[in-house]
Amino acid sequence: MRRRLRQVLIIGLTLSLLGIGVPAWSEDGDRNCNDLMAADTPAFVVCTWLAKPDEAADIARFWLDDDGQNMIDSGPLDRITIDCQEPGTECPTGGEGDGEMHDIGDPDVPGAEDGGTPECQNGEECYIDPTGVTAAEKSAAKATPAGRAAQAAAQTPMRVWIDTELADDYKAGKLDEAVKKVAALVAAQPGVVGVRFTSQLGYNQTFSTAEELDAFVSQTATALRKVLPGKKLSAHTVVPLFGCGANDACKAAMTEKYPLLDPERIGAWLSKGYIDQLALDDGHLATLYAAWQIDAKEAQRNQWIQVRARAWDAYAQIAAEDATFAGTQLTGEQLTQAISERVAAPLQDAAAQTVTLWTRWQDASGEVNRVYGEKWQASDTWEQLKKLGSIRPRLATLYDPANPEVDPATDLKHLSEVFGQVYLHAA
Structure with missing residues (x-):
């Protein structure tokens, strides 16, 4: 493809x-x-529906109807196996390794167990923690709510990210101190994928100029990569201009209202390697474009066409983010349609590689909105999401260990029934 x-x-x-x-x-x-697409789109960019919106709804309905029986019946593909003892079969020999079977998690080098140091040929210490985090700092990080949640999440199949906000620390001149705390948290739990270091970037009121915004992204990314080599960096934002599609009046209004959210600037962050994953929120799509008769469905379609046309996925992983499932009461047909539009559509034709769904959030009045029932009681939405097992690796959610539904171990176990990735909030 x-x-x-x-x-x-x-x-x-x-x-x-x-x-x-x-x-x-x-x-x-x-x-x-x-x-x-906009009138100034290059001639070589061609837009073709692989599945039109009405077809996408039918596809989602096919897999979700009858409690997902079609998905169950499809089953996994038969695994290809080779019997080296079968006459006429030749298997390669002489490869690397010691020829012995090892369990998953066994150390690659004798002495490399957790807390130990690999043995070197001459007995010297040949391993240095690239994070520069001390044992005491790791221990302190493990004792935090996020640290304990990371340990609990490690017992599930989910990939773990740390979710934090470094913009305020940057503005206060405390970026290095904050980065070191994040590094300790990541180092304390082996297997953490990376760090989401900011949310609503350029959309909120934290930064007032484009130069200040660019400086934050470049300096923060540089500081994190220095102490966390090999870890992924993620950021969350919105691009209101994308929802306009080819409507020039809409584009002019969005450019004036959100001057910092210039797609060219965001694209530069990706091409320069500052960000490995970019999450685009769709919370504004339902109401922001009403003046131009652009509904949420059309705005979302416009957004992903623009993302594909810019080939952002050549530089970073693109994620869609949606908070509307939590607290929304939907009928069976509405729920199927919502899954089609908010989950299936962004993934269609690789417009987004992953979808992040908020499962629990608290509004200004203190009311808690959930996808699942209180204390994990059953809900129609949660049961439908559990049927999306075939795309579980592409589904992610956020979790705040300081405000658990029950406790981190219980909550994360339930979340792993739907999601393949989790972002753990660290204050």
Whole structure:
């Protein structure tokens, strides 16, 4: 799929440079969606529906109907095995390793168990913790709510991220101190994937100028990579301009209202390697574009077309983020439609690689909104989400260990029934 798309882009670019129009097949047919792109979109960018919105709803309904029986019946593919004892079968020998079976988690080097130091040929200490975190700092990090939650999450199949906000620390001149606390938390729990270091970047009122925003991203990313080599860095933001599609009046209004959220600036953060994962929120899609008769469904479609056209996924993993399932009462048909639009649609054609769903949040009045029932009582929404097992690795959620539903171990075990990744909030 990606190879074919790359070939189309190269062919289209060559034609445009030669002054030749794009081929007729890019304009005709009911699967064409070029009308949703801006007028200044390069000629070699072609939009084609793999599954149109109404088809996506039918696809979701097919897999969710009858308690997901079709998904159950599909089953896993048979695993391919080779019997080296079978006559005529040759298996390679002489590869690396000691020829012995080892359990998952066994140390690669004698002496490399947790807390130990690998033995070197001459007896010297050959391992240095790249984080520069001391044993005392690791111990203190483990004792925090986020540290205890990370240990509990490690007992589930979920991949673990640390979710924190470093913008305020940066503005207060305490970035290095805050980064070191994050590094201790990551170092305290082996297997942590990375750090989400900011949310609502450029959308909230933390930064007032583009220069200040760029400085925060570059300096924070540099500081984190220095103490956490190999770990992924994630950021959350919104791009209101994307929801406008080809509506020029809408684009002018969004550019004026949100000057810091310039797609070119955000794209530069990705191309320079500051961010490995970018989460785009869709909370604004339902109401922000009403003046131009653009509903939530169309705004979301416009957004993902723009993301694909810019090939942001060539630089970083793109995630969709949605908080509307929590606290929303939906009928069976509405729930199926919501899953189709908010989960299936962003994943369609790799517009987003993952979808982050908020499962619990508290509003200004103190009311708690949940996807599941209180104290994990059954709910229709939660039961439907549990049926999406085939895309579990692509589903993520956020969890605040300081405000548990029951306790971290219980909560994270339940969350792992739906999600393949979890972001643990660290104050």
